[in-house]
């Protein structure tokens with residue numbers, strides 16, 4: 001039997017373009033035994049290129065592939081066909097699409113919308129879960145609805161901050177106090193995030209954050225240890241043991257994540273059975289709260305003074321590099337990279353089959369009865 005073709009999509013129009021290349025390279029290593037991998041690189045301007053040789057995924061830049069511009073079309077009849085540009089000749093047909101894209105235009109529901117229109121199976125969260133997971137305010141409102149414990153927060157629009165900074169400052173000081181964290185609502189990788197301990201710092205942090213997004217979230221700062229749990233599955237997901245991160249910088253900022261390499265990961269986390277299980281239970285609740293599917297990493301705090309477990313966030317396309325927490329936690333739980341990536345493909349096909357049961361027109365339902 002011939003192998004299924006998996007279109008592996010990486011790069012993209014996001015601040016996490018480079019991280020995505022490294023994640024995709026790891027995913028490709030997991031897939032290549034069992035699948036026919038068709039790597040597609042999305043350049044920073046949004047142009048698609050492919051196939052990219054596996055070994056070039058980590059260093060992909062578009063210049064070398066100018067003759068290999070490609071696209072898919074947002075219509076079901078094309079059945080996963082990948083076309084060359086500009087002549088629109090069929091080049092290959094993928095049975096499943098694997099976006100390994102972090103951040104904007106990849107993790108936020110936009111490319112998932114394209115897959116839905118094209119009616120092709122794809123790995124990971126759908127449109128709703130992706131966009132809900134990406135917007136920190138919507139995510140936290142859904143978590144609050146599901147009664148998950150989290151830090152107090154306040155959302156503001158860029159317009160409000162620009163129009164009446166004084167009122168915004170007063171509200172933050174009255175409701176949250178210092179230290180607080182200021183974040184653009186729709187970014188990842190700690191981009192645009194600052195910690196403020198004084199009004200001066202808060203002002204400048206707000207101005208930084210509005211630079212990145214029309215919405216900003218301010219959170220009460222907690223002194224806490226940080227933990228992460230990997231989730232895998234659709235309607236009945238399984239969870240890994242937690243891992244712990246000890247950031248090398250004052251908090252787990254962009255530098256600590258990708259540049260300094262001075263953070264320490266503990267796999268598994270140094271935690272007692274009780275809090276460990278509670279955290280695992282919360283990870284599943286967080287996954288379900290945004291109606292997620294496929295995979296996610298749920299991140300937690302445990303406050304140093306009261307030992308309270310708080311959900312920080314869910315990442316629907318977590319880092320997947322060779323040293324990332326998501327695959328590492330599974331490896332520790334006895335799930336190899338090869339098994340993990342195959343399982344993700346199977347979950348995508350199952351989820352697609354489940355959605356395909358939905359009747360989309362009134363008349364066809366009536367006729368079937």
Ligand SMILES: Nc1ncnc2c1ncn2[C@@H]1O[C@H](COP(=O)(O)OP(=O)(O)O)[C@@H](O)[C@H]1O
Nearest residue numbers: 151181187188189190191219220221222251252
């Ligand atoms: N409310 C908070 N209290 C204490 N530390 C925080 C808080 N929010 C964020 N941090 C620190 O900032 C890091 C990045 O914040 P996070 O919300 O996870 O953003 P991103 O989505 O970019 O990863 C966290 O890993 C943690 O180190």
Ligand SMILES: [Mg+2]
Nearest residue numbers: 189190299313
């Ligand atoms: Mg984070």
